[in-house]
Amino acid sequence: MDHTSPPEVLITGEIPQYAHPGDAGADLCAAASVTLAPGERALVPTGTSIALPHGFVAYVMPRSGLAIRHGIGLVNAPGVIDGGYRGEISVIVINHDPSESFTIDAGDRIAQLVVSPVSRAEFIPVDSLPGTERQAGGFGSTGVSAEREDA
Numbered sequence: 443m444d445h446t447s448p449p450e451v452l453i454t455g456e457i458p459q460y461a462h463p464g465d466a467g468a469d470l471c472a473a474a475s476v477t478l479a480p481g482e483r484a485l486v487p488t489g490t491s492i493a494l495p496h497g498f499v500a501y502v503m504p505r506s507g508l509a510i511r512h513g514i515g516l517v518n519a520p521g522v523i524d525g526g527y528r529g530e531i532s533v534i535v536i537n538h539d540p541s542e543s544f545t546i547d548a549g550d551r552i553a554q555l556v557v558s559p560v561s562r563a564e565f566i567p568v569d570s571l572p573g574t575e576r577q578a579g580g581f582g583s584t585g586v587s588a589e590r591e592d593a
Contacts, residue, residue, distance in 0.1 A: 449498070449557060454530075455489020455548070458555050467503055467554025470533065477545045478537035483517055486552055487532045494525040499560040502533055502553050513539035516553060523555075531555070 455473035473489030494500060502521035508514035517534040533553045537544045546552055576583070 449495065449500075450493040453490055455487075458490060467556045469505075469551040470502065470531065470553040470555050472533075472546045472548055472550050472552045475545065475547045476535075477543055478514075478535065479543050480537055480539050480541055483534060483536040485532050486535050486546060487530055488552075490531050490555075491528055492523065492531070493528060494523070494557065496525060497559055498525055499523065499558055500531075501556045501558065502531065503556055505551060505554060508552070512542075512544050513537060514544055514552075520556075525560075 456471035458468035458470055460468050470488045470490060473487045476484045476486055478484055492500060500523035502516065502519070502523065504516045504519050505514075515536050515538055517536050521533070523531060535546065535552060
């Protein structure tokens with residue numbers, strides 16, 4: 443896909459829109475209304491289906507404003523829309539607020555859609571992997587400053 447061949451889009455709701463020039467994510471809007479109690483999650487339809495060109499993927503990402511102002515997030519972020527999928531994009535929304543319900547109205551912006559080229563790897567079984575400085579260091583292994591490690 444280049445800038446002259448956008449993905450084909452079947453819309454029964456709002457057309458995904460970029461809010462500002464240069465934005466990576468186009469806003470996905472709810473096609474139905476739902477009220478989420480604290481801790482509740484729901485599958486919210488968007489009324490949008492897309493046909494991505496070969497070699498592309500779309501990621502459904504949360505909206506930071508909903509997260510900071512209302513505690514609204516996406517359960518499986520980022521959601522992956524593979525190039526062969528032709529169904530409606532729905533978003534699994536969760537209300538992380540411990541005490542307030544949140545209502546999503548049809549037409550509200552609930553997520554962002556980021557379209558990106560994708561590479562496919564060839565996985566080759568081997569008996570061992572080449573060494574690195576990091577080796578098998580995992581979660582948090584590089585996240586502590588040297589000053590705090592000495593403390």
